[in-house]
Amino acid sequence: MIKDITLGQYFPGDSPIHKMDPRVKLLITLEFVVLLFVVNNFYGFAVCATLIVAVTALSKIPPKTVLKSIKPLLFIIIFTAFFNLFYGGGSPVFESVGWLRWLTWGGIRNAAFMSLRIILLLVGSTFVMYTTSPVMLTDAIERLLGPLKKLKVPVHEFAMMMTIAMRFIPTLVDETDKITNAQKARGADFETGNIIRRAKALIPILVPLIVSAFRRAEELADAMECRCYNGGDGRTRYKIYSCKSRDYVAICVMLIVTASVITLNVLI
Amino acid sequence: MIIKTEHLTYKYGIGTPFEKTALDDVSVSIKEGDYVGVIGHTGSGKSTLISHFNAILKPTSGKVFVDGQDIWQDDKTERIKARFKVGLVFQYPEHQLFEDTVYNDIAFGPKNMGLSGEEIEKRVMTSLEFVGLSKDCLEKSPFELSGGQKRRAAIAGVMAMSPKVLVLDEPAAGLDPRGRDEILSRIRDYHKETGSTVLLVSHSMEDIAENANSIIVMNRAACMMHASVPEVFEHASQLEKIGLDIPQITRVFISLHKLGYPVSQNIYTVDDAEREILSCLKGGGARD
Amino acid sequence: MSEIISVENLSFSYGGQKDTLVLDGLDLKIEQNSFVAVLGHNGCGKSTLAKNLNAILLPTGGKVYVCGIDTTDESRLFDIRRRMGMVFQNPDNQIIATVVDEDIAFALENLGVPHDEMVKRVDEALAAVGMSEYKHHAPHRLSGGQKQRVAIAGIIAMKPQCLIMDEPTAMLDPRGRKEVMATVKRLKEEQGVTVILITHYMDEAVQADRVVVMDDGKIILDGTPEYVFQNVGLLHSVALDVPQSAELMYRLRKYDIKVPISVLNEGDCVKVLSELLENKIDYKDGAFDI
Numbered sequence: 001m002i003k004d005i006t007l008g009q010y011f012p013g014d015s016p017i018h019k020m021d022p023r024v025k026l027l028i029t030l031e032f033v034v035l036l037f038v039v040n041n042f043y044g045f046a047v048c049a050t051l052i053v054a055v056t057a058l059s060k061i062p063p064k065t066v067l068k069s070i071k072p073l074l075f076i077i078i079f080t081a082f083f084n085l086f087y088g089g090g091s092p093v094f095e096s097v098g099w100l101r102w103l104t105w106g107g108i109r110n111a112a113f114m115s116l117r118i119i120l121l122l123v124g125s126t127f128v129m130y131t132t133s134p135v136m137l138t139d140a141i142e143r144l145l146g147p148l149k150k151l152k153v154p155v156h157e158f159a160m161m162m163t164i165a166m167r168f169i170p171t172l173v174d175e176t177d178k179i180t181n182a183q184k185a186r187g188a189d190f191e192t193g194n195i196i197r198r199a200k201a202l203i204p205i206l207v208p209l210i211v212s213a214f215r216r217a218e219e220l221a222d223a224m225e226c227r228c229y230n231g232g233d234g235r236t237r238y239k240i241y242s243c244k245s246r247d248y249v250a251i252c253v254m255l256i257v258t259a260s261v262i263t264l265n266v267l268i
Numbered sequence: 269m270i271i272k273t274e275h276l277t278y279k280y281g282i283g284t285p286f287e288k289t290a291l292d293d294v295s296v297s298i299k300e301g302d303y304v305g306v307i308g309h310t311g312s313g314k315s316t317l318i319s320h321f322n323a324i325l326k327p328t329s330g331k332v333f334v335d336g337q338d339i340w341q342d343d344k345t346e347r348i349k350a351r352f353k354v355g356l357v358f359q360y361p362e363h364q365l366f367e368d369t370v371y372n373d374i375a376f377g378p379k380n381m382g383l384s385g386e387e388i389e390k391r392v393m394t395s396l397e398f399v400g401l402s403k404d405c406l407e408k409s410p411f412e413l414s415g416g417q418k419r420r421a422a423i424a425g426v427m428a429m430s431p432k433v434l435v436l437d438e439p440a441a442g443l444d445p446r447g448r449d450e451i452l453s454r455i456r457d458y459h460k461e462t463g464s465t466v467l468l469v470s471h472s473m474e475d476i477a478e479n480a481n482s483i484i485v486m487n488r489a490a491c492m493m494h495a496s497v498p499e500v501f502e503h504a505s506q507l508e509k510i511g512l513d514i515p516q517i518t519r520v521f522i523s524l525h526k527l528g529y530p531v532s533q534n535i536y537t538v539d540d541a542e543r544e545i546l547s548c549l550k551g552g553g554a555r556d
Numbered sequence: 557m558s559e560i561i562s563v564e565n566l567s568f569s570y571g572g573q574k575d576t577l578v579l580d581g582l583d584l585k586i587e588q589n590s591f592v593a594v595l596g597h598n599g600c601g602k603s604t605l606a607k608n609l610n611a612i613l614l615p616t617g618g619k620v621y622v623c624g625i626d627t628t629d630e631s632r633l634f635d636i637r638r639r640m641g642m643v644f645q646n647p648d649n650q651i652i653a654t655v656v657d658e659d660i661a662f663a664l665e666n667l668g669v670p671h672d673e674m675v676k677r678v679d680e681a682l683a684a685v686g687m688s689e690y691k692h693h694a695p696h697r698l699s700g701g702q703k704q705r706v707a708i709a710g711i712i713a714m715k716p717q718c719l720i721m722d723e724p725t726a727m728l729d730p731r732g733r734k735e736v737m738a739t740v741k742r743l744k745e746e747q748g749v750t751v752i753l754i755t756h757y758m759d760e761a762v763q764a765d766r767v768v769v770m771d772d773g774k775i776i777l778d779g780t781p782e783y784v785f786q787n788v789g790l791l792h793s794v795a796l797d798v799p800q801s802a803e804l805m806y807r808l809r810k811y812d813i814k815v816p817i818s819v820l821n822e823g824d825c826v827k828v829l830s831e832l833l834e835n836k837i838d839y840k841d842g843a844f845d846i
Contacts, residue, residue: 309729309730309731310699310700310729310731310732311699414598414599415598416598441726441727442645442723442726442727443598443756444597444598444756444795444796445597445756445795445796445797446597446795446796447597447598471729471730474800511730511731512730513730515800516759516799516800516801516822516825517800517801517804519822520800520801520822520825520826520829523822523826524826524829524830524833527826527830529829529830529833531833538800538803538804538807541800541804542804542807542808545804545808545829545832545833546811548833549813549832549833
């Protein structure tokens with residue numbers, strides 16, 4: 001059964017990191033990302049890495065899972081590191097080997113620096129995904145972008161769309177499962193043949209799925225109207241986020257990290 | 269025996285927090301030509317059971333035999349054969365319609381079997397007749413049909429494969445009384461005329477009592493009973509205990525019997541009840 | 557005011573006045589705190605009528621007044637919808653949020669209910685349908701009956717005066733159907749809501765105070781269940797069933813056996829049949845041959 005796929009990378013839990021106000025989490029993450037670009041020495045990265053280790057321990061997410069977030073972008077990391085090798089300057093590593101003269105200590109330093117930056121960036125920003133449910137994340141984004149409503153940006157509509165999409169993903173996955181089985185029972189073959197044949201074999205699944213999605217959409221629209229839905233104007237919110245002491249502590253920690261990174265930048 | 273399972277066990281979500289045993293050591297056998305009702309509340313394993321009959325699901329352990337062949341023993345060929353021998357109509361089958369015309373949709377199964385154009389046409393026509401749709405429907409888009417017609421077109425799509433066993437999961441769900449009666453009587457006629465085996469999965473004891481010869485009662489992932497209709501209804505109180513609904517008329521006659529009146533307890537339909545009361549009155553009726 | 561709904565000469569067609577009428581000159585008045593079952597085969601106009609009662613659809617001809625408000629009065633649209641809560645057949649397609657309590661709050665958010673009041677009403681609504689312990693669950697993991705109760709709670713949270721339910725049990729198993737029926741009856745008793753239940757199940761219709769039978773956009777029978785289910789022949793002619801016990805009485809009366817016309821529940825049926833078997837009920841000997 002494919003019913004139980006996890007949405008995004010949310011890793012349910014009860015840790016202080018999970019319980020943080022999602023808005024604070026998002027803002028801190030944003031600040032962290034900016035900070036990584038401010039860092040200009042390895043000591044600064046050491047401070048950032050320490051923060052990540054601390055957060056990993058606090059959130060109780062297995063370190064292996066945390067490191068997995070690097071995997072999809074491993075190729076880009078290697079690629080970036082490789083090209084940075086050429087832009088270092090400084091003295092060559094192997095003075096006597098002629099064909100390796102381009103490899104300089106400066107290049108290696110640059111490559112390591114850039115890879116570290118990307119790795120920390122990936123790991124740091126996925127924490128928000130690991131510890132916040134997609135629903136809360138959408139909600140937090142809607143609230144943070146709230147001021148944009150004044151500029152006629154359809155923030156509420158976008159968030160509503162995301163919420164409904166998330167609500168219906170399990171339903172539609174389930175439905176796909178059922179339709180696939182029904183067509184299999186009629187002898188449909190999804191497993192053999194070349195790509196074109198296989199793509200064509202998907203039609204008996206896709207057509208009913210789309211028809212059903214439209215039917216659901218129509219019924220949902222009626223149901224929403226029955227519950228007095230009329231866009232974002234004049235709505236109140238059921239969920240209220242309030243910054244608690246743990247959020248203030250988090251903000252303080254982030255300020256200390258930022259201050260130390262800047263100090264290190266200036267001193268070194 | 270057209271279908272047989274031996275110690276069939278099925279678990280899903282193995283290794284996840286959602287692991288569940290949907291079938292637990294189920295051994296049933298179904299006679300060729302029988303009309304079998306399968307009953308049980310939601311989550312009792314009845315849908316999981318029928319999905320094993322045509323190799324949609326693979327047993328976690330145990331065996332499934334179709335027409336004498338162990339369908340998971342050899343390579344794929346036995347399973348492909350099983351898929352054509354056992355025609356499965358899932359719940360709300362109208363949700364699987366996809367072709368541009370009703371004809372093409374009914375022909376989808378036979379085409380997948382690799383039949384000739386002529387044979388396909390013959391089968392489409394016969395199954396159309398079985399479900400009682402008119403020939404004008406053939407060139408229509410399946411999405412133009414009414415709810416009940418869509419359902420019948422979808423059932424025709426499985427009948428057109430001429431399976432030895434036709435399995436229907438809640439074929440009357442969500443229909444109005446007329447639609448219900450229509451579908452069930454069509455299936456009854458199909459069973460009579462083709463002599464093929466029919467399995468009817470339903471929540472409604474009434475529907476099963478009116479149609480089936482024998483009943484499989486599923487409860488908590490296991491087969492609790494498999495016997496003839498009267499034998500199963502003898503355990504009426506047990507059936508009610510596991511959350512099944514007994515026909516109102518059956519409950520009435522069980523009460524009358526308990527009060528000492530000389531009536532049969534095995535009354536499931538209004539026809540039965542009428543006959544029973546009339547014969548009692550004719551025989552003098554009274555208790556003493 | 558004791559009438560909560562007043563439908564006057566209502567006609568409706570989906571394609572404007574030239575199209576065939578789905579509802580054809582329909583009159584209906586519904587008393588406050590009554591429990592009305594609406595029967596009719598598919599396509600008879602039941603769902604269209606329901607949608608006309610909360611201004612999802614507006615009359616092509618005639619008038620619909622709910623709680624004294626004309627449904628065509630656009631300025632009072634939310635007043636109408638808040639008072640006339642509607643529950644549909646497929647619970648999956650009316651749950652909007654990914655957590656139960658957030659879904660129940662949806663209508664309250666739309667109505668701009670203040671936060672503290674909202675939290676209170678969500679808890680009350682959950683308690684009213686007996687789903688409090690599922691407050692933080694994901695709806696797609698619930699059973700059909702539980703989902704439908706969540707959908708009802710989402711409506712009840714608006715404190716409607718009337719609950720309109722369009723085949724709420726059609727997709728449920730017997731257990732889910734019982735859960736939903738028990739919930740609805742309790743809401744009627746405890747909260748005083750008026751219930752309009754569209755259904756294909758005669759055993760549910762029998763539990764109502766009043767049964768309205770529709771055919772072809774018109775009302776053809778209207779009265780207590782006892783009265784309506786006397787008309788077995790008429791009901792059969794519009795493709796409807798009657799409870800098995802009523803059907804049996806109808807058939808016995810064909811043999812001139814003087815059993816009562818309308819016997820709807822098990823207990824009454826047992827009583828009538830035992831009297832018959834004790835020769836307390838008159839029948840002509842030999843009038844029947846089997």
